[in-house]
Amino acid sequence: MKIFVAGSTGVIGRLLLPKLVKAGHEVIGMTHSPERISFIEGLGAKAIVVNAFDREGVLSGVGEVRPDVIIHQLTSLSQWDLADNARIRIEGTRNLVDAAHAAGVKRMIAQSIAWAYEAGDHPATESAPLDIQAPMPRKMTIDGIATLEGAVAEIPHHVILRYGMLYGPGTWYDFKGSVAEQVVNRKLPATDGIISFLHVEDAAHAAMLALDWPTGPVNITDDEPVPGTQWLPVYADLLQAPIPDYQPGSNRWQRGASNVKARSKYGWVPLYPSWRSGFVRSLR
Template identity: 60%
Template structure:
């Protein structure tokens, strides 16, 4: 298949491209940065330099490429701005989907998140409503997710991957990532809030496998949603960081998510089934 990957130089994209190429696909990776061209082409993929906010440019590119599948891995996380990330989910996705429709693309696979669900006391399933009544600043993120998912569903075949919190190399939880630095400085407290994690390798593998998955939305998380009072000390120990302070509180939406659908209905398997062992396996490399 001819596959167009938007966000090819991101933390998932850089792992996904070589897998797609090795599987025999004709892969075109899109990035905004010329300096990423070499890394993309080293995988065997072709490179297209483009800005997803340039609507005319994106429309022209997809009309010329005419891919069978578009994989949407675009984010704007480097500055930690929820508004910029929401913008790319809203405006960027709109441009990408409209271009895909014009080019008669039949399938799209898109990155979403698993912590956008409404408040609850049990891990959220894909049938759980998103947190549409959230207040600011969380509402900015929710609006972006809603817009992205609604747009993606306009493509005949669509797979929405609601990723858990990514950890592993080049993520915020990587050894030199922003979260790791904050934990080293004891800037993050361990709370009762529940998170669901997924190793970046498992996240990339899900995007590859989703080429064959039926239309739908899937939580791409590991097997063990964990409270901050449980996972943060384990993570800190692996980093060699001080023991984190405990602050026994939680946001009502910090509930984690269930991967039952992806595992039991589709047969997805994880290389890192739980953060409990995944942290140490990942960062001991």
């Protein structure tokens, strides 16, 4: 296949490109930075320089390539800028979808999140509603996700990957990431809120496998939704950080997500089935 990857140098894209190339696909990586051309080419892909907010540029780039499938991994998370990330989910996705329509692209795989669901007592399945009535600032993220998923659903064959909380190289949970910094400075308390984690290697692997998956959303998380009271002390210990304080309670939406659909229907098996082993591998 000829595959156009938007967000090709992000924490997932940089792992995804070599997987796609090794599988024999012709890969075109989109970047907004000319300085990253050599990096993309070093992974065996072709590079195209386009800013996701440049509508005409995206239309022209996708139209020139005319890929068989677009993989959308665009984010703006390195500086924890939720407003900019929501914007790229809304405007960047709209530009990619319109470019796909114009170029006759019938297949798209897109990154979403597995913590956008309404509150509930059990890990969320894909049938649970998105939390569209959430208050600010969470509403900003949910609006971006809802708009992204609605736009991507316009493509006849689409797979929406609802990723768990990403950890691993280059993420907030890496040694020098923003979460690690908070933990080292004892600014992040352990709560009862439940998170479903996902190693970035598993995120990239799922994006490649999704080329053969049926249309619709699917949770891509590890097997073990976990409260902060369990994972945060382990994480802090691996960072050699102080023991985190305990803060009772949680946000109502912190329920985790179920990966049963991905496992039972698609045969997806995470390389890191638990955050326990994944944290150790990532931080030692």
